[in-house]
Amino acid sequence: MASGRRRALVTGGAGFIGSHLCERLVREGYRVLCMDNLRTGSFENVAHLTAEPAFEYVDHDVTTYIRIAGELDEVYHLASPASPADFERIPIPILKVGAIGTYNALGLALAKGSRFLLASTSEVYGDPLVHPQREDYWGNVNPIGVRGVYDEAKRYAESITMAYHRHHRIDTRIVRIFNTYGPRMRPDDGRMVPNFIRQALAGEPLTIYGEGDQTRSIQYVDDLIEGIFRLMQSAETRPVNVGNPSEHTVREVAGMVLELSGSKSGAVHLPLPVDDPKQRCPDISRAREVLGWEPKVAAREGLERTLRWYRSRSRS
Ligand code: NAD
Ligand code: UDP
Numbered sequence: 001m002a003s004g005r006r007r008a009l010v011t012g013g014a015g016f017i018g019s020h021l022c023e024r025l026v027r028e029g030y031r032v033l034c035m036d037n038l039r040t041g042s043f044e045n046v047a048h049l050t051a052e053p054a055f056e057y058v059d060h061d062v063t064t065y066i067r068i069a070g071e072l073d074e075v076y077h078l079a080s081p082a083s084p085a086d087f088e089r090i091p092i093p094i095l096k097v098g099a100i101g102t103y104n105a106l107g108l109a110l111a112k113g114s115r116f117l118l119a120s121t122s123e124v125y126g127d128p129l130v131h132p133q134r135e136d137y138w139g140n141v142n143p144i145g146v147r148g149v150y151d152e153a154k155r156y157a158e159s160i161t162m163a164y165h166r167h168h169r170i171d172t173r174i175v176r177i178f179n180t181y182g183p184r185m186r187p188d189d190g191r192m193v194p195n196f197i198r199q200a201l202a203g204e205p206l207t208i209y210g211e212g213d214q215t216r217s218i219q220y221v222d223d224l225i226e227g228i229f230r231l232m233q234s235a236e237t238r239p240v241n242v243g244n245p246s247e248h249t250v251r252e253v254a255g256m257v258l259e260l261s262g263s264k265s266g267a268v269h270l271p272l273p274v275d276d277p278k279q280r281c282p283d284i285s286r287a288r289e290v291l292g293w294e295p296k297v298a299a300r301e302g303l304e305r306t307l308r309w310y311r312s313r314s315r316s
Pocket of ligand 2: 083084085179190191192193195196207208209210212214216250272273276277
């Protein structure tokens with residue numbers, strides 16, 4: 001056992017972002033405990049890490065009490081489904097993991113004296129009336145809409161994190177993640193980038209919801225992991241937006257995927273989901289200032305890398 005090294009727990013560690021974070025922490029010399037119940041993640045995402053003595057996988061649902069033996073320096077709480085396609089499919093597990101799961105993860109951090117990082121989301125801004133979104137914007141969320149289960153669970157998660165910070169003096173971090181994509185997103189995840197890539201590679205028309213003039217600012221996963229890593233090392237306890245401020249319409253993203261993949265499959269328009277935010281773009285002044293962070297990977301480059309991964313995966 002590699003003792004003397006820092007030890008971190010990553011909940012949701014077998015998911016898309018969690019698996020990249022586990023990889024980074026192992027590379028940084030941490031002992032990593034990856035906890036997941038595989039509801040939307042896959043063991044395949046971390047299978048390559050199991051050969052590392054510093055890596056351990058624990059199958060556990062964080063909505064039930066979390067028991068861990070030994071010291072724990074850091075908790076990265078990422079467990080939660082994140083695709084809008086899941087908001088109607090599994091609304092109650094989403095509410096439970098955001099509320100009870102976060103409560104359990106904070107309880108563990110309190111018991112172990114660990115630093116705690118919450119993976120929050122740009123969804124706390126809802127369908128924003130302020131653009132771009134700064135961290136001091138309180139948002140525009142429909143609490144009873146279908147997206148509300150995710151948005152409100154994350155808003156509650158932020159609230160209980162700050163309560164533990166103030167009341168129990170836990171050392172906490174909150175990262176507000178904006179749309180992130182890259183290798184290991186499930187092709188059937190339902191989100192924009194994996195949908196478009198899967199469809200382009202299968203020669204199927206890309207499904208643009210609505211007119212496609214709603215905007216998103218898409219961030220490559222490596223940039224996010226760098227931001228999360230820096231935030232955990234920093235002293236910043238306020239929420240920090242981590243996203244790529246270069247904003248694209250959904251139609252533009254579809255166009256880029258078609259062009260980069262060489263697919264001739266075109267696009268079809270489907271109805272816009274209820275409460276789909278019209279625009280989304282982070283103001284990253286705080287991340288620049290306190291973390292010295294900004295994204296490095298432009299959309300075309302990131303989409304190209306992601307396409308390469310999906311292609312190599314379909315060959316294997
Ligand atoms: P993902 O679905 O790939 O990963 C989430 C992981 O959490 C999965 O492995 C899933 O099995 C696990 N999980 C869910 N419920 C659990 C439970 N009760 N107990 C244990 N594990 C559980 O999604 P992702 O995109 O990697 O998202 C990771 C985190 O980042 C989530 O908290 C999400 O809300 C947040 N986030 C992601 C994005 C994005 O664009 N990808 C944007 C904003 C916020
Ligand atoms: N979208 C789309 N086609 C798809 C999937 C998503 O047009 O096949 C749109 C969706 O309506 C939204 C944007 O792409 O406006 C981003 O959706 P995603 O599911 O990636 O995440 P969101 O930002 O809505 O949480």
